[in-house]
Amino acid sequence: MEANDPPFFYVIIGTMGMGMLIASILAFVVIHQRKMVEQRQKLMKQQFKATIAAQEEVSQRIARDLHDDIGGSLTTAKWLASRIQPSKSEDKLQEIRGQLKHTLGDAIEKIRSISRELMPKVLLRSGLPGGIQFLVDQHRGLDLHFTVNIQEDIARFDPEVEIALYRVLRELMTNTLKHADARHITISLTVENEGLKMTYADDGRGFDSKIGGHASGNGLGLSTIQSRLSLINGQVDLFSEPDKGMMMSLLIPSPDRFPQ
Amino acid sequence: MNAFPWIIVILTFISYLICVVLGIRYLRRLELPFKWLAGFIWVAFFMELLNTYLINLQIKSSASLHVYTIVEFAILFMVFRALYAPLIQPYLALATILGFACFAGIDILYFESLDVFNSYARGLESLILMLLSLVFFFQRLQQPGPTPLLKQPGFWLASGTLIYFGVNLFLFTMNRSLDEKTFANLWGLIHNPVILTRNVFFGVALWIARKRMNPSFS
Numbered sequence: 001m002e003a004n005d006p007p008f009f010y011v012i013i014g015t016m017g018m019g020m021l022i023a024s025i026l027a028f029v030v031i032h033q034r035k036m037v038e039q040r041q042k043l044m045k046q047q048f049k050a051t052i053a054a055q056e057e058v059s060q061r062i063a064r065d066l067h068d069d070i071g072g073s074l075t076t077a078k079w080l081a082s083r084i085q086p087s088k089s090e091d092k093l094q095e096i097r098g099q100l101k102h103t104l105g106d107a108i109e110k111i112r113s114i115s116r117e118l119m120p121k122v123l124l125r126s127g128l129p130g131g132i133q134f135l136v137d138q139h140r141g142l143d144l145h146f147t148v149n150i151q152e153d154i155a156r157f158d159p160e161v162e163i164a165l166y167r168v169l170r171e172l173m174t175n176t177l178k179h180a181d182a183r184h185i186t187i188s189l190t191v192e193n194e195g196l197k198m199t200y201a202d203d204g205r206g207f208d209s210k211i212g213g214h215a216s217g218n219g220l221g222l223s224t225i226q227s228r229l230s231l232i233n234g235q236v237d238l239f240s241e242p243d244k245g246m247m248m249s250l251l252i253p254s255p256d257r258f259p260q
Numbered sequence: 261m262n263a264f265p266w267i268i269v270i271l272t273f274i275s276y277l278i279c280v281v282l283g284i285r286y287l288r289r290l291e292l293p294f295k296w297l298a299g300f301i302w303v304a305f306f307m308e309l310l311n312t313y314l315i316n317l318q319i320k321s322s323a324s325l326h327v328y329t330i331v332e333f334a335i336l337f338m339v340f341r342a343l344y345a346p347l348i349q350p351y352l353a354l355a356t357i358l359g360f361a362c363f364a365g366i367d368i369l370y371f372e373s374l375d376v377f378n379s380y381a382r383g384l385e386s387l388i389l390m391l392l393s394l395v396f397f398f399q400r401l402q403q404p405g406p407t408p409l410l411k412q413p414g415f416w417l418a419s420g421t422l423i424y425f426g427v428n429l430f431l432f433t434m435n436r437s438l439d440e441k442t443f444a445n446l447w448g449l450i451h452n453p454v455i456l457t458r459n460v461f462f463g464v465a466l467w468i469a470r471k472r473m474n475p476s477f478s
Binding site for chain 2: 014018019033036
């Protein structure tokens with residue numbers, strides 16, 4: 001009788017065991033992968049929100065600058081222009097024209113300044129090394145010391161890559177100024193086997209990088225950086241501890257190079 | 261006699277027919293792994309018809325099974341090679357298939373003649389193909405991709421293969437310890453429902469794969 005036959009039982013038990021094992025493997029893989037896909041979608045949603053928020057922030061800053069600075073200068077210019085009347089004496093007219101010229105010059109300079117901040121010519125002309133130097137120069141005189149290590153003869157990269165890294169660096173510097181109370185900033189840019197690598201470190205108050213801090217700011221800073229880098233397939237590594245500053249490493253594997 | 265085995269046999273034939281029709285209907289749209297899969301189903305269906313014919317003539321089908329094992333292994337290995345390209349290099353695929361064919365030949369010559377079930381060759385085939393199926397799941401855990409697994413044709417292909425060879429492993433390898441009647445009963449009880457399940461999984465794989473211009477399986 002089959003039921004008393006040990007091999008029969010071995011086959012039945014072995015088959016049932018394998019069946020359960022396979023069912024468990026399939027269930028585990030399906031559930032685990034679904035969770036990972038959901039996490040990824042959540043992260044993408046967060047990054048998308050961060051990108052929108054960053055764009056919104058830039059738009060608001062431009063609107064504020066246009067309204068407060070240029071709007072103010074042009075209003076003054078309009079008022080000065082309205083004062084140019086034939087009834088006024090030549091000396092007075094000369095004075096008004098001088099003020100008008102000065103006010104318009106001021107407005108032009110402010111427009112240039114906004115334009116430079118949005119897209120500095122030096123970044124387009126000299127690539128990342130020029131862009132980094134431009135940002136460093138902008139922050140000089142703020143009781144900050146910079147150490148900049150840029151690999152010599154660094155190639156030009158896809159403008160998307162250069163602009164993204166430039167914006168990330170600007171974001172990092174802003175965060176350091178706002179939150180870190182740092183004295184020293186170190187920036188390096190190198191091309192290594194893994195790709196284009198930029199590191200940024202400050203000696204500020206730091207934070208626990210596991211729970212966030214000034215690099216994450218209001219929760220948007222790090223998300224914005226990750227969002228920018230994800231667009232160019234970049235990777236971010238953040239290291240920080242309270243009172244030990246922070247260090248961020250940005251890696252762009254195999255970025256497209258552009259001829260000089 | 262219990263009607264259950266016959267229902268399974270009829271359903272298995274229907275599942276083969278559906279898979280064969282899917283393979284023919286969408287062959288041009290399918291990517292390489294699923295073209296191989298469609299080819300495998302045609303061969304397996306032909307083998308099923310041949311077996312049924314031989315059984316009706318009271319002729320043992322073990323000789324054809326020996327040959328079929330080599331063909332089945334070669335085609336399924338090519339399915340996975342295409343699925344994992346370029347992970348498995350052409351020379352490695354060729355060496356594995358030839359190596360397996362040699363092993364099956366030695367098995368026939370020295371261990372299990374054409375009159376008996378080829379448990380060694382079937383066992384080795386099962387282990388290799390189970391391993392190849394598991395590689396798919398391992399890859400998906402490493403790199404989950406944006407598409408849910410159930411919408412990936414590769415998942416159904418790997419699952420069908422794993423279920424078929426995994427569940428049948430003990431039946432394939434321990435058949436020498438069983439008498440003919442017990443083996444025939446277990447074959448009806450285990451192998452036929454599993455082959456039906458496998459065909460359903462392969463059918464779903466073909467059905468999903470037909471919609472994809474570039475089924476990189478993620």
